[in-house]
Amino acid sequence: MLEKKSIDYEKTVLIGVINQEQNEEKVNEYLDELAFLTFTAGGEVCKRFVQRMNVPNPKTMIGSGKMLEIEAYVDEHKIGSVIFDDELSPGQQRNIEKQLRCKILDRTGLILDIFAQRAQTSYSRTQVELAQYEYLLPRLTGLWTHLERQKGGIGMRGPGETEIETDRRIVRDRITLLKKKLLKIDRQMETQRGNRGALVRVALVGYTNVGKSTLMNVVSKSDVFAENKLFATLDTTVRKVVIGNMPFLLSDTVGFIRKLPTQLVESFKSTLDEVREADLLLHVVDISHDQFEEHIDSVNKILYEIGSSDKNTIMVFNKIDQYQAETIDADDLITEKTAKHFTIEDWKKTWMQRVGNNALFISALNKENLDEFRKRVYTAVRDIHVTRFPYNNFLYPENLDEY
Ligand SMILES: Nc1nc2c(ncn2[C@@H]2O[C@H](COP(=O)(O)OP(=O)(O)O)[C@@H](O)[C@H]2O)c(=O)[nH]1
Ligand SMILES: [Mg+2]
Structure with a gap:
């Protein structure tokens, strides 16, 4: 759309949802912006899908018919990522990923990706990493409750759950560490700002x-x-x-x-x-x-x-x-x-x-x-x-x- 296509650009598909809060015109504007974000992140938009959904499908955000349509398109065109303009719940993200078998992102995930790509100093890299882990944590939690519901009960602690527990602990530790690191930088910067008179x-x-x-x-x-x-x-x-x-x-x-x-x-x-x-x-x-x-x-x-x-x-x-x-x-x-x-x-x-x-x-x-x-x-x-x-x-x- 904005630059000559290049083979390095990852093929993507964008998804927007029309509802009471956003009419068709708004959704198209949002998708224009999402396309620009995708381009910034190094992606090429091959197609946009828009569906009217007054109540989002709890499993996949959009309807199952539309999902099949997208699945066929993704397979045929070797799409690398499917990007939703609206925030996906961790469960939705997982279900969609399972069906489409490619990377699934929402707007926040995409923005974080751009931030990660562009952070230059250790200061901004630390902030981005923190934001990424904060974004990831509930997604791990979602996975956990999902399994909990599936297995549930006493004596059902499968290896999967232990793994997730470990993952969550690692992520939490990392978040604590990053926050400490930022606090330290913050203090240094505060002093610097103080020195500016x-x-x-x-x-x-x-x-x-x-x-x-x-x-x-x-x-x-x-x-x-x-x-x-x-x-x-x-x-x-x-x-x-x-x-x-x-x-x-x-x-x-x-x-x-x-x-x-x-x-x-x-x-x-x-x-x-x-x-x-x-x-x-x-x-x-x-x-x-x-x-x-x-x-x-x-x-x-x-x-x-x-x-x-x-x-x-x-x-x-x-x-x-x-x-x-x-x-x-x-x-x-x-x-x-x-x-x-x-x-x-x-x-x-x-x-x-x-x-x-x-x-x-x-x-x-x-x-x-x-x-x-x-x-x-x-x-x-x-x-x-x-x-x-x-x-x-x-x-x-x-x-x-x-x-
Ligand atoms: N036509 C036009 N383009 C501008 C003007 N100011 C900035 N731009 C362009 O707008 C784009 C974004 O500018 P940038 O300074 O990076 O925006 P920032 O994200 O707000 O920092 C660049 O391509 C600039 O060349 C202006 O006054 N007129
Ligand atoms: Mg700027």
Whole structure:
């Protein structure tokens, strides 16, 4: 879909389910995103299957007829992985695997795989490993209860169960160990952060692939990896930036995505501390994406979950160079003007009404409107700075133009 097919790409099939919570249109959007995630992980999507299931099949999520259809397809096309957009219970995952005889993943499993592929530092590798074990543990537990039910009773401790018990213990021990390791790194990082002094801290937040790293590179002349993939970067980068003569710290970190289980977000607690401890958030949005408003909602939801929804925030609408509104002919009297038809100007007005001054429209790639960005960030940082150091605010004029 996005790049020339290569023989190295693993063949995959995607599965989506339509229900009360997600209509057909939504499911297709989710599957587009899942396809992008699959591509990022090194997979090629051969086919998508969608089924309406108001109540999920407890055994296999989707119906048995559909399962047969998928089974035939998987066999015929030598599919390596079947990926479900919605979370599978451990039991479902096992049943489906048994029938389809290939790897079965859900969105969370896929994201973890990408994270594992891309974690660079021992710090992020440790976080990913912890998240993977946390994901695995209930799956082992599921296997255990399944056997328990099957065999049950006293004196029925088969070798299988002992094995699973051992596995569970190994996983739990590993989790404890990883948590200790992270705690140690956390303390070191806390000290490092402490050493950064009282500089104002600004964090780039936003959905994945919106241009956070690109913006970081443009304003801090750093060299953070940016790529048209979901989760191109996983590690946090912090740079000292000076606008006017005002120094502050800017951090770029992992982006957010829809349908991330809270527990998984928790495994990245250490990474998210950078956001939690920031004085100012720059919420970057890809305005050229069809679902950018939904992205904003998902990001806000995660910010809320990590206790950071009350922070000073500037909304930074990026990729205005790529934005295209759908047009309506002047003599088209039927089509109603909706958000799809908004021009950038319309969006500016809308967001000005919502957040006043705190909305900016830029292109990090083409360096459009970066002056306004600098001015706005300068003012916001200055406002925080002067409350912190009321005695030396004469150093910093009220706005950047006064230099
Ligand atoms: N057209 C356009 N593309 C951009 C812009 N900013 C970033 N991109 C592209 O969007 C993709 C994701 O950028 P990246 O900085 O890695 O996003 P991140 O995941 O939010 O850090 C890359 O291919 C960038 O080149 C922009 O202003 N306009
Ligand atoms: Mg990035």
